[in-house]
Amino acid sequence: MTHRHRVYLVPGFFGFTQMGDKETERIAYFQNVPRLLEQRFQERGIDARVHAIASAPTSGLEARARDVFREMARTANEDDAQLHLVGHSTGGLDARSVVSPRMAREAPDFVKRVRSVVTIATPHQGTPLASFSNQGGVGKTLLRYLWLFTFLTLHRKAMPLRTAALQACYWLVLRSEEAKLPPNLFNQIVRLTADLSEGEREELIQFFSQVGENQVLIQDLMPISMRAFNANTADREGVRYGCVVTGAPPPRWSLPLLLTPDALLHGLFAFLYAKSAPQSRELQIPERTPAQTQALQDVLGRRFESKSDGIVPSRSQVWGQVLHVATADHLDVMGHFDQPPEHISWLKSGSHFQQPQFQAMWDRVIDFTVGGAATVHPGKEEERRASSDG
Structure with a gap:
């Protein structure tokens, strides 16, 4: 067709x-x-x-x-x-x-x-906002920290403390939903990261690797x-x-x-x-x-x-x-x-x-x-x- x-x-x-x-x-x-x-x-x-x-x-x-x-x-x-x-x-x-x-x-x-x-x-x-983010590399630094945090959170090696923290957050999300509280971005992120498949984990790590490597867009805007x-x-x-x-x-x-x-x-x-x-x-x-x-x-x-x-x-x-x-x-x-x-x-x-x-x-x-x-x-x-x- x-x-x-x-x-x-x-x-x-x-x-x-x-x-x-x-x-x-x-x-x-x-x-x-x-x-x-x-x-x-x-x-x-x-x-x-x-x-x-x-x-x-x-x-x-x-x-x-x-x-x-x-x-x-x-x-x-x-x-x-x-x-x-x-x-x-x-x-x-x-x-x-x-x-x-x-x-x-x-x-x-x-x-x-x-x-x-x-x-x-x-x-x-x-x-x-881009000019503010570009001053002193504020935006680039934040994006690099975001990549580092994501890598430590999602890396395939088992980290008991990380797993426990994610499960605790997931429990809070479920309780908030049972209480019929409005969903928010935090709920979405926790739901996504609490139980990742291997494919999802690799996809997210690859995505944030690009963020960590290149932040030229801040200056371009x-x-x-x-x-x-x-x-x-x-x-x-x-x-x-x-x-x-x-x-x-x-x-x-x-x-x-x-x-x-x-x-x-x-x-x-x-x-x-x-x-x-x-x-x-x-x-x-x-x-x-x-x-x-x-x-x-x-x-x-x-x-x-x-x-x-x-x-x-x-x-x-x-x-x-x-x-x-x-x-x-x-x-x-x-x-x-x-x-x-x-x-x-x-x-x-x-x-x-x-x-x-x-x-x-x-x-x-x-x-x-x-x-x-x-x-x-x-x-x-x-x-x-x-x-x-x-």
């Missing part, structure tokens, strides 16, 4: 598709996204396939683009389908690289069949680096470019929140939000079109310049047509939001982004890529309607 469209989902920083073999314990980057897209394609009668692809976790943008070439090559030549790239965060930059005239000499022939590029929460002008990237990465003629912009409410503390298990994750979000410095002078934002500015104002308010999704300033995310603006944190739009058990929030931002907003956003992406519908940016009324539908 010939498929008229292929949609490639390109992940951001860390670049994995999923970790773990068991479906109930698997950590997926695109949480429930492929399932939703395939369901929507079927409902609309659209002949399309979805492919979530991997890339080098923390390698530089050039290396990641070549990874995308290699991953697309596994399926792109099976038919003459029109191709579409949807990149989240750094994955949006990878998508732009793949189709850019700069990469034309290296690009396989199938790249000529790419019809659209959608970037979601992508730091097109960089993020000051600094605003000053992105200015050079944009100067050398022109849009390709004949390809439509659209973006989804995210912005979360500024972190707010309350006594009830302080007394919940979410306090630590909300504290992490508050720290990241501050370091993303949405009004930093580092950011040099090119002039927007009136339509782009209006789209941001309609959802994020007139002071949208001060908004961030916790990782990337909202005003840094604009590239091409603004397809959708979401009140959401950086990971909400990938399906990591508070609506258990299908979805588990990683950042605890208090954005109140849930299933209706998730579906509305991805419907916009479908309209622009394979749906053939005219795309109009959503205003406040549409966001309110999505909320009331939930």
Whole structure:
């Protein structure tokens, strides 16, 4: 059967598709996204396939683009389908690289069949969070420690203390689930690591080995680096470019929140939000079109310049047509939001982004890529309607 469209989902920083073999314990980057897209394609009668692809976790943008070439090559030549790239965060930059005239000499022939590029929460002008992480090698040091911790935790040699600690954590997770406490990222990680198969263990060690060896991506995402990237990465003629912009409410503390298990994750979000410095002078934002500015104002308010999704300033995310603006944190739009058990929030931002907003956003992406519908940016009324539908 010939498929008229292929949609490639390109992940951001860390670049994995999923970790773990068991479906109930698997950590997926695109949480429930492929399932939703395939369901929507079927409902609309659209002949399309979805492919979530991997890339080098923390390698530089050039290396990641070549990874995308290699991953697309596994399926792109099976038919003459029109191709579409949807990149989240750094994955949006990878998508732009793949189709850019700069990469034309290296690009396989199938790249000529790419019809659209959608970037979601992508730091097109960089993020000051990368500059902070690059100062004194803070980010690189943390990533190397992460690799060391992972190696010591997962190494195949039996370590009684490690095994006992993992089993104790696993027991706590089971008790919390029996008490019907909301699941969180800690639960997911413990479930994944408490009972690893040999294949899972080797896969995780290999993945974090790449993280420990190469952290160039931190430097590449600094605003000053992105200015050079944009100067050398022109849009390709004949390809439509659209973006989804995210912005979360500024972190707010309350006594009830302080007394919940979410306090630590909300504290992490508050720290990241501050370091993303949405009004930093580092950011040099090119002039927007009136339509782009209006789209941001309609959802994020007139002071949208001060908004961030916790990782990337909202005003840094604009590239091409603004397809959708979401009140959401950086990971909400990938399906990591508070609506258990299908979805588990990683950042605890208090954005109140849930299933209706998730579906509305991805419907916009479908309209622009394979749906053939005219795309109009959503205003406040549409966001309110999505909320009331939930």
